[in-house]
Amino acid sequence: MRLSNSESEAGQLRRITPGGVSSPVRAFKPFPLVIDSGQGCRITDIDGNDYVDLCMAYGPLIVGHSCPRVAKAVRDQTKKGSVFGAPSHPETKLLEKITSTVPSAEMCRMAVSGTEATMHAVRLARGYTKKNGIVKLNGGFHGAHNTVLVAAGSGSVNGTPSSLGVPEDDVRNTYLVEYNDAGMFESLLDRNEDIAGIIMEPVMGNVGVVTPKKGYLAEMRKITKEHGALLIFDEVITGFRLSAGSAQGRFGVTPDLTTMGKIIGGGYPAGAFMGKREIMEMVAPNGPVYAAGTFAGNPVSAAAGLETIDIMAEKGRYDSLEKKTQTLVARMRDALEDSGVRGCIQSIASMFSIYFGVDEVTNGSDAQKADRDMFAEMFDYMLHHGVYLPPGPMEVEFMSAAHDEEACEKIAKTFEGFLKQVKK
Ligand SMILES: Cc1ncc(COP(=O)(O)O)c(C=O)c1O
Known part of the structure; x- marks a missing residue:
């Protein structure tokens, strides 16, 4: 495989x-590939090598790269x-x-x-x-702003910043709990009356894919209500991916506030927060x-997001994507x-992740x-061997409506090939 063009451009970029x-x-070693184009479930680097894509830009491209209908919506709007x-x-x-599809969204504000x-x-x-x-x-x-940039670590203790430049004061009021442990969260709320709420992914997607134990999300809903704290579901990944109603629709648990990004922009920059009218007012x-932004609600992103959501709303789309993935x-x-290699693959809907050396991951500590x-x-x-994964072990492999049988066969065969040559 010739990678000299990527190598040279990556060197230029590093400078x-x-x-x-x-x-x-x-970033990955020895150098990241520079991508020239994407079509459906495949991308091509600037040396002309083709890959089946499982990174899919970390989630927005649920209908694939350069989807003709999304591209047309964008062209029409840019005119x-x-x-x-x-x-x-x-x-x-x-x-x-x-607001008509996401259960918690009585009102929504774009970002x-x-x-x-x-x-x-x-x-x-x-x-x-x-x-x-x-x-x-x-x-x-939850992104790169101060309050949520707190080092992972078990224990419901105040966090320490995970980046230089985040003043300790900015995270003095940020507390950590483990996923799938409602008891830990409840005892924190029992001890501390100054908790505004919890921001959490209903299905974790930044330590690989970690799904909720039966009843956990409903329990978090109950505890927040009882303590006057808000339940915020960060559905930046799961929004319009786990179902048309997102994770909250799939699990039947309605938070007070929800955040989204990725799919609602259909491959263009977008974000949104939404929730109960009384709060959103x-x-x-x-x-x-205060919330504001020059590009908030950008019409090109909105056109792309809308077309993407409309495509996925067609009968059977989510079911067939899930079936193919599973x-x-x-x-x-x-x-x-x-193969005898120790590991596990965790998955829901069209997301999965591969862990080695562990049998199950139920929270952030397990993932470590x-x-x-x-x-x-x-x-x-x-x-x-022609399959492009997200480079980090804590990321998610994303499937799309554009992944065809040939691509699935290639992913499976290549994974089998890898396992065969692992030295045990
Ligand atoms: C759950 C979650 N929240 C928030 C973000 C931040 O979104 P963005 O990269 O669009 O700023 C991400 C990004 O991957 C995410 O996975």
């Missing part, structure tokens, strides 16, 4: 941008203009769609990214409850909680078991025990 990437998860700094028709239609959405939701929770404390999950990622200009995952699990070196070996093998 002009930190690590040669615009977001740290994209009319790209941003107005005023309400626009695509934004109205997307807001209508979200530009998932980071912005969670930043605004956290501020809103604090403003509405007039409390300061925010609880997050060990291993939960606190947002400026109606109320005293057939692939079952085959990969069989291969893993037959997985064998990262083995993952890196697999990543390298898959890449050199």
Whole structure:
């Protein structure tokens, strides 16, 4: 496989941008590939190598790269203009769609990214409850703003910043609990009356895929209600991925606030936070909680997001995507078991993740025990055999409506090939 063009451009990038990437998860050794194009479930690098894509830009592309219908919606909108700094028709239609589909969304406010959405939701929770404390999950990622940038680590203790430049004061009111442990959360709320709410992914997607134990989400709903704290579901990954009603629709648990990003922009930058009318009415200009953005509700992103959501709303789309994913995952699990290599594959709907060296992952602490070196070996093998995974072991493999049988066969065969050459 010739990679000289990528190698040279990656070198150029390293000189002009930190690590040669615009977001740290994209970096890998010896150098990240520079991508030229994407079509359906495949991408092509600038040396002309093709890959079946399982990264899918970390989640937005549920209908695949360069989906013709999404591309047309974008073309049609760009002919009319790209941003107005005023309400626009695509934004109205997307807001209508979200508020009529997502159970918690009585009202919704658009933003530009998932980071912005969670930043605004956290501020809103604090403003509405007039409390300061925010609880997050060990291993939960909600973007790159101060309150949620707290080191993973077990124990319901105040966090320490996980980045230089985050003042300790900014995370003094951030508390950590483990996923799938409602008791730990309840005892924190019993001890502390200043908790505005918890921000959590209903299905964890930043320590690989970790699903809720039976009754856990309902229990979190009950506990927050009893303690006057808000339940915020961060559905930046799971929004419009787990079902049309997102994770909350699938599990039948309605949070007070929800954040989204990724799919609602159909491959273009977008974010949104939404929730109960009474809470959302606190947002400026109606109320005293500030949220704003030049590009918020961008009409091009809205047109792309709307088309994506409409495609997935067609009968049978979610079911067939899930079936295809689960057939692939079952085959990969069989291969893993037959190989004798210790590990597990966790999955829901069209997301899955592969862990080595552990049998099950139920929370952020478990995920830390997985064998990262083995993952890196697999990543390298898959890449050199034409399957592009997200480089990090704590990321999710994303399937899309565009993944065809040939692609699934290639993923499974390549994974089997990797397992065969693992030295035990
Ligand atoms: C659950 C979750 N929340 C928030 C974010 C931040 O979103 P963005 O990268 O659009 O700022 C991410 C990003 O991957 C995410 O996975």
